[in-house]
Amino acid sequence: MIEVAGPNADQIRYWNEVAGPxxxxxxxxxxxxxxxxxxxAMDRAGIAAGERVLDVGCGLGETSLELGRRVxxxxxxxxxxxxxxxxxxxxxxxxxxxxxxxxxxxADAQSAALPGPFDVLYSRFGVMFxxxxxxxxxxxxxxxxxxxxxAFVCWRSLQENPWLLVPAMTAARHVSMPQPDPHAPGxxxxxxxxxxxxxxxxxxxxxxxxxPVDHELSVAGGRPLDExxxxxxxxGPASAAxxxxxxxxxxxxRVRADLREAIAPHDGPGxxxxxxxxxxxxxxxx
Ligand SMILES: C[S@@+](CC[C@H](N)C(=O)[O-])C[C@H]1O[C@@H](n2cnc3c(N)ncnc32)[C@H](O)[C@@H]1O
Numbered sequence: 001m002i003e004v005a006g007p008n009a010d011q012i013r014y015w016n017e018v019a020g021p022x023x024x025x026x027x028x029x030x031x032x033x034x035x036x037x038x039x040x041a042m043d044r045a046g047i048a049a050g051e052r053v054l055d056v057g058c059g060l061g062e063t064s065l066e067l068g069r070r071v072x073x074x075x076x077x078x079x080x081x082x083x084x085x086x087x088x089x090x091x092x093x094x095x096x097x098x099x100x101x102x103x104x105x106x107a108d109a110q111s112a113a114l115p116g117p118f119d120v121l122y123s124r125f126g127v128m129f130x131x132x133x134x135x136x137x138x139x140x141x142x143x144x145x146x147x148x149x150x151a152f153v154c155w156r157s158l159q160e161n162p163w164l165l166v167p168a169m170t171a172a173r174h175v176s177m178p179q180p181d182p183h184a185p186g187x188x189x190x191x192x193x194x195x196x197x198x199x200x201x202x203x204x205x206x207x208x209x210x211x212p213v214d215h216e217l218s219v220a221g222g223r224p225l226d227e228x229x230x231x232x233x234x235x236g237p238a239s240a241a242x243x244x245x246x247x248x249x250x251x252x253x254r255v256r257a258d259l260r261e262a263i264a265p266h267d268g269p270g271x272x273x274x275x276x277x278x279x280x281x282x283x284x285x286x
Contacts (some may be wrong), residue, residue: 001084001107008082008108008132011185015083015129018243022234023059024089029231031062032221037153038063038124038126040213041280042070045151050074051119054143056109057081057126061090061102067122068094068102077102078118080109081126110136116136116143122286123152128189137203144285149281150205154190156212157182158237160277163217167238170259175245177237187236194281205283217276219263228272229260 011153023030042063047053047070055064056077067077079102081087089106094102105112110130112222120138130136144150148213158165164187183189190196193210220228233239233256242252267271 002082002108006108006111007129008110008129008185011129011131011232012082012108016085019259020083024085026231026234027060028091029221029223029227033218034124035062037278038060039066039213041124041151041153041163042066042122044120044122044211044280044282045149047071047120052117053077053120054114054116054118054140055079056121056123056140057129058090058104059083059086059126060072061087061093061104063122063124064090064102064104065094065097065099068099070124071101073101075101078115079104080107080112080114082106082108110139112139114140114143117145118143119145119148121148121150125153125155125187127152128154128187129185131185133189134199134202137200141204141263141285146285148285149282150285151280153278153280155187156277156279157191158188161275162274163219164236164238166262166274167232167259168241170262171238171241171255173258174251174255175241177241178244181228190279190281198279200283204286206286208281208283210273211280213278213280215276215278216273218270219272219274222271223273225264225267227258227262228267229256232259232263
């Protein structure tokens with residue numbers, strides 16, 4: 001594991017000690033939930049055989065393996081992530097799949113010396129956690145060849161994402177909700193398109209485009225209502241508030257019951273489906 005130090009120390013601790021183990025345990029469910037959004041960003045990147053791709057904040061490596069399939073045996077994918085437990089699973093999955101063209105680096109994308117030049121920078125929800133996003137994208141751009149493409153998917157605001165807003169409002173009936181700086185590292189840090197366009201421009205990217213996509217999310221990948229409730233207690237602002245409030249098991253039980261009632265109307269034959277809103281951001285390295 002990399003040292004818990006530097007400007008992203010809080011995130012390094014969080015993704016190694018709190019979120020990483022959860023994502024490893026919930027791999028199948030989370031991957032099924034966000035897969036369509038990651039594939040959409042990948043399609044926008046227009047990956048070609050033989051290319052070299054950098055997958056930033058690659059986590060459990062699902063996207064790295066799909067990128068590896070798209071670039072083929074003549075190409076290569078490097079997944080970079082600060083979370084050792086997530087990368088351990090990524091490496092095991094790649095080995096089991098015989099994916100020889102995908103490798104993984106445990107490093108901070110904001111500061112690591114990267115083994116470029118890459119033709120494409122890709123990320124599925126892995127670029128919103130930098131303490132200094134401009135410095136991070138400047139570092140990432142240095143690893144790209146001139147004209148290389150960038151494509152990532154990130155969340156729009158909490159208010160536009162009912163699948164996380166409903167659990168947050170439910171938790172708020174029981175605990176006080178922290179009101180973080182909207183630009184602070186976290187899932188919604190890139191919701192403000194103008195800010196992201198500016199920081200990417202300052203980091204040396206051109207032709208920055210934001211495509212809004214509204215998507216009905218399969219919250220627990222088609223699993224039963226109770227599994228969707230458990231997942232929503234583990235992720236996002238509701239989970240953060242319960243953790244911060246050091247909620248007792250009894251209090252969590254009350255939130256669980258309320259949340260079940262709140263999302264039950266969204267349950268159907270394919271499981272719980274709720275609205276989500278993302279940006280697909282594309283650009284070119286200048
Ligand atoms: C929301 S998860 C997404 C994981 C993966 N891309 C996926 O879609 O399944 C965010 C990921 O970004 C990683 N991350 C956060 N800050 C990072 C940094 N400074 N450098 C590299 N990875 C980072 C986390 O460890 C985590 O794996």
